[in-house]
Amino acid sequence: MNPTLKKIWNLAAWLLVAAVVVLAILLAGVRVVGITPYAVLSGSMEPVYPVGSMIYVKAAQPQEVEVGDPITFYLDEGLVATHRVIEVNREEQYFRTKGDANNAEDGSPVLYANLIGKPMFCVPQLGNLSHWISQPPGTYIAICCALCLLVLMFLPDVLDAADAADKKAAEKREKSE
Numbered sequence: 439m440n441p442t443l444k445k446i447w448n449l450a451a452w453l454l455v456a457a458v459v460v461l462a463i464l465l466a467g468v469r470v471v472g473i474t475p476y477a478v479l480s481g482s483m484e485p486v487y488p489v490g491s492m493i494y495v496k497a498a499q500p501q502e503v504e505v506g507d508p509i510t511f512y513l514d515e516g517l518v519a520t521h522r523v524i525e526v527n528r529e530e531q532y533f534r535t536k537g538d539a540n541n542a543e544d545g546s547p548v549l550y551a552n553l554i555g556k557p558m559f560c561v562p563q564l565g566n567l568s569h570w571i572s573q574p575p576g577t578y579i580a581i582c583c584a585l586c587l588l589v590l591m592f593l594p595d596v597l598d599a600a601d602a603a604d605k606k607a608a609e610k611r612e613k614s615e
Contacts, residue, residue, distance in 0.1 A: 439601070444594045451591045458587065464561060465568055468494055473558065476510060476518055477565030482537030483508065483520055492564035493520060493557045500550040503533065511535075512552040520557055 439447075468475060478491040486508070487493055495510045503509055503523055510520045511533075524543055525534035532547035570576035 439594050439597050444598075447590075447594050451587070454587055455591065458584070461567075464492070464564060465571075472497060474554070475568070476520070477568055478520070478560075479565075480537075482540050483522070484539045486538055487520060487557070487560050488562055490566040491560045491562045492568060493560045495520075495555040496558050497555040498553065500531065500533075500553055503553070503556070508557050509533065509535065509548070510554040510557060511548045512554065518554065 465475065473494045473496050475492050475494050478487045478489055478493060481489050493510070498509070503526060505523050505526055508520055508522050510518060513519050519535075521535035521537045521540075521544060523533045524536050527533070527547070531550040533550075533553075534543055535548055536543040571580045
């Protein structure tokens, strides 16, 4: 393989690998440092957290939450929401919340026990990608892309080895003639 082409090929392959590593860190690796990603499924907090975004939530104690803070909490079994705190009742240990895009406050208070944490940052559209990768056919396509990337990483070396073997075979034929 031409040395210049090989350099360009390797650079492109490594850039793709770096993109995949960054994506893996954003989708799962952040959990190692105590941050949990959640996909934004509704527009109740737009424009701060657009639908399809991924928000990254750090665990927080109820005492750390103030009026005006966005919080992520359990609405009921398994259902998670992120809304802004409009009232903190320390005596009865609950928060009143409201989505930024909603006209009215939420119907029921958020008990301290249901607090998950505070969103730290948001990556637009990453929630859509995460959702797509987590279900077929997106899962199969993502696996195929990862395998293709592995093949692309090693292809120049395989081609160079094949060229070397061809040259060696040609030299052997020339000597025997």
